[in-house]
Amino acid sequence: MSGLSLAGFISPVIGNLTFLREVDFSHNKLQGSIPREVGHLKRLVYLSLKFNHLNGEIPEELSNCSNLQEIAFTANNITGEIPVSLGDMKNLINLHLAYNLLIGGIPASLGNISTLKVLSLEQNKLKGTIPSSLGKLSNLEHMYIGTNKLSRSVPPVHNFSSLLVLDAAVNQLSGNFPPEIGCTFPNLEAIFIGLNQLTGEIPRSISNISSLELFDIALNGFTGSVPKNMGNLRNLLVLTISGNYLGSGKPGDLSFLSSLSNCSRLQSLGINYNHLYGVIPDSIANFSIWLEELFMGDNQIIGRIPQGIGNLINLDLMEMKGTFIAGEIPISIGNLQNLEGLYLGFNHLSGKIPSSIGNLSRLSDLNLSNNKFAGAIPLSLKQCTNLQKLDLSTNNLNGSIPYQLFGAFERLIYLNLSYNSFTGSLPSDMRNMKNLVEFYVHNNNFHGEIPMTLGESLELTTLFMRKNSFHVPSLNLLPPLRSLENLDLSNNNLSGTIPPELQKLPFLVRLNLSFNQLEGEVPKKGVFKNATGFSFFGNKNLCGGIPKIQLPKCFSEKPKEKGKARRGTFMPSSLFDNSCLRLSYKELLECTHGFASSNLIGTGSFGSVYKGVLYQHEKPLAVKVLNLRNHGAARSFIAECKALRKIRHRNLLKIITSCSSIDYQGNEFKALVFEFMPNGSLESRLHEQNDQSRYLNFAQSRFWIGKALVYRHKQYWKRSNKFLSDQGNNWLQYGMSLSVSPEGDIYSYGIMLLEMITGRRPTCDLFHDGLSLHNFCKMALQEGLKEIFDVHLVEEIGLILGTINPKWSVQVLEFVGH
Incomplete structure (x- = not known):
């Protein structure tokens, strides 16, 4: 049943x-x-x-x-x-x-x-020892x-003359393998004792078992040399001694290979992961024509791959990775037309990749990574249409990717071209690689746009393109890759904003966009909600995101509703045009020596102004740091930014940029950055200069400020903390807390002229109990102007006028005398 x-x-x-x-x-x-x-x-x-x-x-x-x-x-x-x-x-x-x-x-x-x-x-889950009674x-x-938890040593046996198959692999057996095995097991056909903890040497008597077809002692602790008479095992089909400590590290370790040419039925040979030293003998060309698998990697093999390797025409897997093999790949490799896997990575191979590899039409896995190959990828490789994994990484390959190459790899699932010197752009025929899962092209010299045809690789989970010169007009034009788990586009020339679509990729867990030219708001969902899941360093113009990444907040210039600002609006941290210098809190902190008092230029109701010099910039800056504890300071910052965005005049000091960020204590930080002019503030020019300079300031300031007012008739200006050039002054008020009008401009301009004439500040101790500078001068119109004039200023004006016309000087001095 x-x-x-x-x-x-x-x-x-x-x-x-x-x-x-x-x-x-x-x-x-x-x-x-x-x-x-x-x-x-x-x-x-x-x-x-x-x-x-x-x-x-x-x-x-x-x-x-x-x-x-x-x-x-x-x-x-x-x-x-x-x-x-x-x-x-x-x-x-x-x-x-x-x-x-x-x-x-x-x-x-x-x-x-x-x-x-x-x-x-x-x-099963059997444990304990192997009973000697067996x-x-x-x-x-x-x-x-096999595949239990049996332990201790293999007991000596003397009556197993009928035993054909011994399978004790994958246990915890220890000790030496019985040295008499060749005598007590004369009819053995198969020995499987791999994945144990056996030690000692391979018994020399093993060569006496002429019926032996399979000998597998992999992944134990065997030491010493491999018996040179292994060739006596004429019926041997599989010899696997991989993963031990065989070999002395001296010439002669590989001499046993020559004897294996007597094993005419040999189909699989595994000697990898040992300490075997020496040159592959040319006699390898005489190995069994039926040999299908050859594992020799991770040994201390030197020399070249023998040309006679091409005689092993039935090889379907050849592994020689992780040795010291040098020279070129022999052209005869193209004779191995049954080869499905070729692993030559981590060697010292050099020269060009032979075009004869294109003859390997059944090849599904090709690994030539970590060598010294140079030149271009041979176009003949496109004939390997069954390729599923191709790794050419970490070589000296150069040139562009041949057109029609990628188009031939419809079955490719893994492609690694990283750490080479490839140039040019990625070919558009990538659309044919619909099964691609992992794609690595980082650390090359590729340029151009990321091809949209890559979006047809619907299975793509890993895409590494860092350290190239790829660009896209906008990240929104990235191909749709719904299966992505890892995306690295760092160190390229990407610009624009981060598309919110990236946060919708359901499987994306690692994203690196560092060191590009990205700007705008960082999304908060998907991969962006985990601070360890994405990297954005080196993009100076980003804002927003989750609080943990400590980017400046994003603001907006949307219109107000009923006199109140809308919430949740967006404004870039630099509030001016795209050509503005982008500065971070860290850069402003460093350029002002930590906002040191020695760099302080002046203070006002809404903040302080510091002189600073940016790294690798010659011209100093004036950094206005707002005191956000003062009521209305934040609103004044936004209001002034709105005004400064629209103002361009040669008599108004040039605004460079703004910074809206978070300081190192987690507090909100806002600053405006201007060109620094070394001539001081208007107040110092009017009241702290010598008389001749004050007269020149009087003449220049009256002229240039008047011209600026014509341009800026909608702005309210303030005297303190403004920095004069030879042509003019910045008459914008940072505070913006008062309503503005042309009338207010004219009134303020008049007060400044009265300061010039009288030499008195509006805050002079003389003015109290309702008496102001304006009223003081108004009363003088009736009682006598000479009472209000700055005598020293008038005398200086007279002396200067005397150099032009002596009569003018006498008239001025007579006025002063009266």
């Missing part, structure tokens, strides 16, 4: 069928435990319950079936220990308990079953005890 998709449980009433000789319920969907009543079937010879879903323990009563010759419980979920009573079954020939969940040790009683030929216990099984032909 095998393979009938039977389900349910095995009924205990089966025990009533006492005349049953064979029961085969294999390859069904039976579940539950094996009923104890099976022990009533005394005539039973064959019991197969393999490949079901049975659980529970093996019933002790099973040993009552003394005529059983075969028990097959393979591939179930049977638990518990192997019953010791099974050792009483004197007629048992085959015991199959593999691929279950059995625990405990191997019962020593099994050594009593002298008729046993097959003992299959692999893929050595009594003189008829045993197949012993499968």
Whole structure:
């Protein structure tokens, strides 16, 4: 009743069928435990319950079936220990308990079953030692005890003359392999003891087992040399000694290879991951013509790849990575037309990639990375239309990617061209690589736009393009890549804003946009909501994002509603045109020496002004830092930015940029940056200069300020903290807290003229109890102008006028005398 998709449980009433000789319920969907009543079937010879879903323990009563010759419980979920009573079954020939969940040790009683030929216990959870009693099984032909947790050393045996297959791989066996193995196992055909902890040398007697076809001791701790007479194993099909410590690191370690030319049936040779030193002998050309797999990598192999490698025409996998092999790849490599995998990475190979590789039409995996190859990728490679993985990274390859090359790789899933010197743009025929999953072109000299055809690679999860010169007019023109998990576009020439569509990519977990020319708002969702998931350094014009990344807030110039600003609006941190210098809080902090008092130029109601010099800039700057604790300072900053964006006049001091950010204490920071003029403030020019300079200031300021007022008739200006050039002054008020009008401009201009004439400040102690500078001068119109004139200024004016006309000087002095 095998393979009938039977389900349910095995009924205990089966025990009533006492005349049953064979029961085969294999390859069904039976579940539950094996009923104890099976022990009533005394005539039973064959019991197969393999490949079901049975659980529970093996019933002790099973040993009552003394005529059983075969028990097959393979591939179930049977638990518990192997019953010791099974050792009483004197007629048992085959015991199959593999691929279950059995625990405990191997019962020593099994050594009593002298008729046993097959003992299959692999893929369980058995532990303990291999019982020495198993050595009594003189008829045993197949012993499968691999993939358990068996430990300690392999016991010496002297009566396994019938054993054909020994599989004890993937355990925790230790100690030396029995040196007498070649004598006690004379008929062995297969030895699998890989993935244990065995040590010592490979027994020299192994070469006596002339019937040996498979010898696998990989991933142990074997040391010493490989027996030179391994060629005596004429029937050898597979020789795997990989992953040990074989070899002395001296010439001669590879001499055993020459003897293997006698193994005319050899199909697979694995000597990789050892300490073998030396040159690959030319005799490798005489290896079996049936050789399909050759693993030699991660050794201390020197010299070149022999030209005779081309004789191994049935090779489908050749691995020589991680050695010291140098020179060029022999042209004869093109003879290996059955080759599917070629791994030559991490060597010292040089020269050009031979065009004969194009003959390898079955090639699916080509790895030439980390060598010294130069020149261009041969166009003949396009003939390898079955390529799925191509790695040419970390070489000296150059030139552009040949057109039609990518178009041939419709099956490609992995492409790595990184760390070379490729130039030009990526070809548009990338559209054919629809199955591409990983694409690496970083650290090259590519330029041009990222091709939109890349968007047809719908399976693409990883795209690394950093350190090139790629550009796109806008990141919004990036191809749609819905499966992306890792995207690195750092160190390119990308500009524009970060498209919000990136936050909608459902699988994107790593994003690097650092060191480009991006600006505007950083999104907050998707990959952008995790500060460790994306990088944006080196883009000075970004704002917004989640608070943890500490970018300046984004503001907007949207119109107000009913006199109130709207919330959630957007304005770039630089509030002027795109040509403005972009400065960060850090740069302003450094250029003013930490806003040091020695750099302080002046203070006002809304902030302080500092002199600063930017790194690699010759001209100094004037940095106005707003005191945001003052009521209305933040509003004044935005209002002034609006005004300064629109003003361009030669008599108004040039605004350079603004900065809206967060300082190192997490406080909001706002500043305006102007050209620095060394002539001081208007107040100092009017009141702290010598008399002659004051007269010149009087003449110049009156003229240039008047012209500026004509231009700026809608702005309100303020005297303190303005910086004069030789032609003019900045008459914009930072505060903007008062309403402005042309009348107000004219009135303020008049007050400034009165300051010039009288030499008095509006804040002079003389003015109190309702008396102001304006009223003071107004009363003088009736009582006498000479009472209000600055005498020293008038005298200086007279002396200067005397150089032009002596009469003018006398008239002025007479006025002063009166």
